Amino acid sequence: MGALCGRFGWFICMSVGLITPAWASGEPLDLTSSKLGIVCIAIFFVAYALVMLEEKLHLRKSKPVLVAAGLIWILISIYYVSHDIPHVTEHAFRHNLLEFAELMLFLLVAMTYINALEERKVFDRLRAWLLQKGFSYLSLFWISGFLAFFISPIADNLTTALLMCAVIMKVAEGDKRFINLCCVNIVIAANAGGAFSPFGDITTLMVWQAGLVKFNEFLALFVPSLVNYMVPAAVMSLFVEKKTPSTVYTPVTMLRGARRILTLFLLTVLTAVLCHSLLHMPPVLGMMMGLGYLQFFGYYLRVTLKRRQTKAQRQGDRQRIDLLGSVVPFDIFHKVARAEWDTLLFFYGIVMCVGGLGFLGYLGLMSDVLYGQWSATTANIFLGILSSVIDNIPVMFAVLSMQPEMSHGQWLLITLTAGVGGSLLSIGSAAGVALMGQARGYYTFFGHLKWAPVIALGYFASVLTHLWLNSALF
Numbered sequence: 001m002g003a004l005c006g007r008f009g010w011f012i013c014m015s016v017g018l019i020t021p022a023w024a025s026g027e028p029l030d031l032t033s034s035k036l037g038i039v040c041i042a043i044f045f046v047a048y049a050l051v052m053l054e055e056k057l058h059l060r061k062s063k064p065v066l067v068a069a070g071l072i073w074i075l076i077s078i079y080y081v082s083h084d085i086p087h088v089t090e091h092a093f094r095h096n097l098l099e100f101a102e103l104m105l106f107l108l109v110a111m112t113y114i115n116a117l118e119e120r121k122v123f124d125r126l127r128a129w130l131l132q133k134g135f136s137y138l139s140l141f142w143i144s145g146f147l148a149f150f151i152s153p154i155a156d157n158l159t160t161a162l163l164m165c166a167v168i169m170k171v172a173e174g175d176k177r178f179i180n181l182c183c184v185n186i187v188i189a190a191n192a193g194g195a196f197s198p199f200g201d202i203t204t205l206m207v208w209q210a211g212l213v214k215f216n217e218f219l220a221l222f223v224p225s226l227v228n229y230m231v232p233a234a235v236m237s238l239f240v241e242k243k244t245p246s247t248v249y250t251p252v253t254m255l256r257g258a259r260r261i262l263t264l265f266l267l268t269v270l271t272a273v274l275c276h277s278l279l280h281m282p283p284v285l286g287m288m289m290g291l292g293y294l295q296f297f298g299y300y301l302r303v304t305l306k307r308r309q310t311k312a313q314r315q316g317d318r319q320r321i322d323l324l325g326s327v328v329p330f331d332i333f334h335k336v337a338r339a340e341w342d343t344l345l346f347f348y349g350i351v352m353c354v355g356g357l358g359f360l361g362y363l364g365l366m367s368d369v370l371y372g373q374w375s376a377t378t379a380n381i382f383l384g385i386l387s388s389v390i391d392n393i394p395v396m397f398a399v400l401s402m403q404p405e406m407s408h409g410q411w412l413l414i415t416l417t418a419g420v421g422g423s424l425l426s427i428g429s430a431a432g433v434a435l436m437g438q439a440r441g442y443y444t445f446f447g448h449l450k451w452a453p454v455i456a457l458g459y460f461a462s463v464l465t466h467l468w469l470n471s472a473l474f
Contacts, residue, residue: 028088029080030361036079037360040072044353048390051346052427061433062342065349072356089359096355100348102284103205106272107156107344109287110199113265114159116294120258127167128252131245137178138240144168144182145233148189149226153197154269157190158343161431164190165438171245176442181240183443184451185233187432188423188458192229195419196221198283199269202347202430203396203418208276209283210400212411215273220470221416228420228462232454256308257301264293343430350394358401367402376410381463384417388428392418409466409473416466417459424455 031037047068051061077089117123126147135143144164152160168182194200196218198208207213268290275286357363370379387395396418406414422429426436426448435443467474 028092028359028361029085030364031079032361032365036075037362040075040357040360041362043068043071044357047349047353051391052389054427054433060342062345062349065346065353069349069352069356072353076356076359092355092359093352096351100351102209102282103202103351104344104347106205106209106284106287107202107347109268109291110156111159112291113261113268113294114155114163116261117258117265118163120255120261121252122254122258122262123163123167124252125254127170128250130167130171131250134244136242136244137172138237138242140168140171140245141178141182141185141237141240142233145185145189145229148186149193149229152190152193153200154265156199157194157201158430158434160193161186161190162434162438165435165443169439169442173245175245178241179439179442180444180447181236183435183439184448184455185236187426187429187435187448188232188420188455189229190431191420191423191429192225192462195228195416196225201392201419203392204415206396206400207411207415212400213408213415215277217408217412218415220412220473221466223469224416224462224466225420227465228416228423228458231458231461232451235454235457236451257297260297261294264290264297268293343434347393350391351397354394354397354401358398363398363401366398367404371402371404371406376404376406377413377467379404380410380414380417383414384421384459384463385424387418387421388424391427392422392429407474409470412470412473413463413466416462420459420462424452424459425449 047064050057050059050064053059054061073089073093077086080086080089130140130143144167148160148164151163155163164186165183168186169179172178172182191201195204198204198213198215198218204218208215208218268287270286271290272283272286275281275289276283354363370383374382383395383399396414399414399418422432426432426443426445432448436445
């Protein structure tokens, strides 16, 4: 009871203005020059060094940042509790957690749909079609690149890169040089395609959910994104050998429900867009509703499977039986389990690490330097290049946390540069890191690095294209 009265007394004093420290209004303390701040910075850099060494250490990138996030917030909380300021850190942590939760659920639904389409053999059918047509290596180079560019705005750059890499590795099986070249091309195309859509990359999704760029306004980046892909692709295509794949074509037919799942995915995207644009609700509302569409369709497939199997057996249609799929034709929870959890957990760790450093005051300090002493254009171009080293997710989250005063054209510029800047190095984007794992031995850090000059040429060409085409927005 005494503790309760004490808390009420503290609250009354706060209300009448008898206690007015800096944190009374919820403002964090500036700890950028403290030992605590230096230790937290060191923890973050050690964790990120381990992330960058993922290929060498075979340590999933989520592990170090999860531990780092926990350590940073625990140290901050100990400091605030020891100074009798316990609730400010709790509020800040919950705020960052909410931002992550919205984005995670959004991505989880998208990944679930992609896994469902993969299970129904949609992408196997695409691979078989490419083999059936007998395309040359040069044709495959351009087709895989353009498919990655136009699929990533819907399926996100990471998923698209993985799918197209699987296609190329099957079509050009064993040809190390061509697979490496195609993987570089796919990473550039997927990142560029993801930059002009809120569904194309985690960074664009963050900008869209923050309400800084509307859904249709991302299309202003279409031409700059296309330039970003076309410039390096045109140079790299000159080094493609003039031959055709030797892999034998095997026919593949999509399983029952594949086209309807694709339709439901598009309907889910439409629902998310309308929820955000018309109702001013978070897009995750529409995406989670779309997950419900998929669950109902999974139920329909399951309850009608036995009847369809019996009918096919009666008619002696063996092919039809195969197309119906397994006993459990579509298990939604199995699809959720197959989602890229390492990416989602890495995203959590990064959001919490950067949020903790921002709480200490480092993001404000960084904002003063970048957007106070430099021009916004210079700062945004620099941050795009920086994203090739430390990944575009922490870069974009840091900018959104800083909330610098910028024109609409500048917000589009940082969206573009953070999205495509990661293509400069294989470790600069989720797509590149994932492909190093999937195409291990074929696509490597140094295999990508030798193309960095032409990729940089495309990067600066896309920036200049945006500054020219969208000059009215600055």
